[in-house]
Amino acid sequence: MFKDYDKYLSVSLKVYSFVLLLILILKIVGLDYFGMDVNNPALLNLNSFITNYHLENVWYAITIYIYAYIIIGITVSENSKRLALYVLALLPIMIFVQVIKTNSFIFLIIDFIYLLLIALLFLKLTKQKITKTHIFNYVIFNVITILFQVISIETRMGNIRVYGDNFVLNFIFNLDYLIMMLIIHDLYFKKGSNSLCTMVVSSSSQKLISLKRFLTRLLRRSQNKKKGKTNKKELTKEEKVSNIIFIIIALFWNLFTLFLIVFTALINDTIIECIFITFSFWITKTVFGKAFHFESVIKCFIVSNLTYFILNKITAPLGISIFIPILLGVGLSYVTSKFVKKAYKPLYRGMPEELFDDTILNVVEKNSTKYRICYEFYIEKESDVSLSFKYNYSVPGIRKIKDRVNKKIEELNN
Numbered sequence: 001m002f003k004d005y006d007k008y009l010s011v012s013l014k015v016y017s018f019v020l021l022l023i024l025i026l027k028i029v030g031l032d033y034f035g036m037d038v039n040n041p042a043l044l045n046l047n048s049f050i051t052n053y054h055l056e057n058v059w060y061a062i063t064i065y066i067y068a069y070i071i072i073g074i075t076v077s078e079n080s081k082r083l084a085l086y087v088l089a090l091l092p093i094m095i096f097v098q099v100i101k102t103n104s105f106i107f108l109i110i111d112f113i114y115l116l117l118i119a120l121l122f123l124k125l126t127k128q129k130i131t132k133t134h135i136f137n138y139v140i141f142n143v144i145t146i147l148f149q150v151i152s153i154e155t156r157m158g159n160i161r162v163y164g165d166n167f168v169l170n171f172i173f174n175l176d177y178l179i180m181m182l183i184i185h186d187l188y189f190k191k192g193s194n195s196l197c198t199m200v201v202s203s204s205s206q207k208l209i210s211l212k213r214f215l216t217r218l219l220r221r222s223q224n225k226k227k228g229k230t231n232k233k234e235l236t237k238e239e240k241v242s243n244i245i246f247i248i249i250a251l252f253w254n255l256f257t258l259f260l261i262v263f264t265a266l267i268n269d270t271i272i273e274c275i276f277i278t279f280s281f282w283i284t285k286t287v288f289g290k291a292f293h294f295e296s297v298i299k300c301f302i303v304s305n306l307t308y309f310i311l312n313k314i315t316a317p318l319g320i321s322i323f324i325p326i327l328l329g330v331g332l333s334y335v336t337s338k339f340v341k342k343a344y345k346p347l348y349r350g351m352p353e354e355l356f357d358d359t360i361l362n363v364v365e366k367n368s369t370k371y372r373i374c375y376e377f378y379i380e381k382e383s384d385v386s387l388s389f390k391y392n393y394s395v396p397g398i399r400k401i402k403d404r405v406n407k408k409i410e411e412l413n414n
Contacts, residue, residue: 004288004334006190009183011287012330015280016180016323020148023155023322033272036156036172037319047168056167063174064094068115070185075119075138076128079189086122094118112142141184148180156322176323257301261308268312273325276318277311280329288337307332343413346406347378363408373401 023034037043050056069087073079097114101107116138123130156173265274311332316324344359356379357366364370373391376382377398388395 004337006187007288008330008334009187011284012280012323012327013180013183013187015284015330016176016326017148019276019279019322019326020151020155024151027155034155034318034322036169037317038166038168038172040168040317040320043168043171043320046171047166050167056170059167059171060098061091061095063178064098065091066178067181068094068118070181071115071138071141072119072122074141074185074188075116075134076123077134077137078122079185082126083122086125090118144184145177145181149177152177172320175321179321179323179327257304260305264305264309265312268309270312270315270317272318273315274308274312276322276325277308277315277329277332280326281332284330284333285336288334344409346409347374347402349378349381351378353379359409360405362412363405370401370405373398374405377402 026032027034050059065087068091069084072087073083076083094115097111101111116135119134119138120130123134152173261274261278262271265271268274311328315328318325344362347356347360356375360371360374364374369391373387376387376390377384382390384395384398387393387398391398393401
């Protein structure tokens with residue numbers, strides 16, 4: 001169920017980045033509808049409770065600890081108990097710095113330097129060599145997070161410029177930022193990268209490769225059309241009329257479904273949140289695999305409307321969080337993709353390694369002899385004879401192993 005969890009987090013972060021940039025553009029042209037909801041009754045009650053018992057300092061201390069642990073952890077490429085204890089031991093110093101600092105530029109520089117020194121001190125104490133990668137990780141991570149903070153301030157704060165001692169404003173302002181930091185931290189260590197540069201460049205490279213493939217396919221189709229090459233047969237008048245009628249009916253049905261979704265959002269007073277959920281779902285519905293559909297249109301209609309009703313009920317208001325509706329929308333794509341049964345093809349020579357692993361690991365362990373034999377035959381294109389010498393099997397024995405693995409793969413489709 002959680003096989004693609006890191007992909008879910010990565011996609012959610014990308015959608016959030018895109019939406020935040022879009023909101024900034026809308027703000028620049030004068031459409032300022034995404035400010036913080038400082039008058040939310042639930043948060044005001046929470047604010048009264050927190051301030052009455054002076055618990056705001058506890059919240060601030062917890063967030064300072066989390067931020068410091070994430071920043072230092074990514075800088076030194078470590079996620080361990082000893083790092084957690086190290087940050088905890090230095091927490092009083094970090095709290096003191098936050099208490100005495102102001103919004104002046106000098107204290108921003110101090111804030112930037114002292115965390116770097118704390119990270120480098122950890123490397124010295126643990127007898128690790130300080131490298132350029134550590135400095136790059138720290139600088140790049142801070143540049144990314146500061147960029148997000150600046151955009152968030154411009155889009156979320158509106159006319160509110162002072163939020164220092166107001167717990168509600170601090171909570172709302174830091175909620176999406178905290179979610180983003182936790183996701184980046186989780187993705188960094190799940191990808192097993194020692195460099196944040198590597199992770200960012202790798203992600204950008206994948207986007208460029210996808211774009212290049214898309215443009216190549218588009219160019220090929222354009223050239224085929226110019227040459228008159230097409231696989232489509234000429235439709236009869238009856239078929240054309242049938243297609244037009246089907247498109248019209250489908251359009252009206254989708255508009256009716258959309259109307260009910262919007263109506264549900266209006267009832268719950270979550271129209272903007274619903275737009276964010278729906279947008280996040282539609283642009284990611286095929287990211288995790290083939291989109292799920294019921295065999296019955298009525299079932300699809302009932303379940304989809306019921307799902308949107310529930311999501312509108314549980315989502316946080318946009319005035320509190322932009323990220324949570326996006327997480328729910330992408331989560332809907334993620335969960336529904338798990339109901340689609342994959343059709344696995346038999347292994348073949350020259351297949352992509354990612355597809356090979358995605359297929360064979362459903363039937364054998366990665367550290368098994370069967371996996372290694374199949375990997376060397378299908379990916380590295382070794383011959384049956386060389387494999388028989390290497391693994392001390394007969395040639396028919398090697399072929400029997402491959403056949404059995406492919407037979408198990410075929411059984412997955414039944």
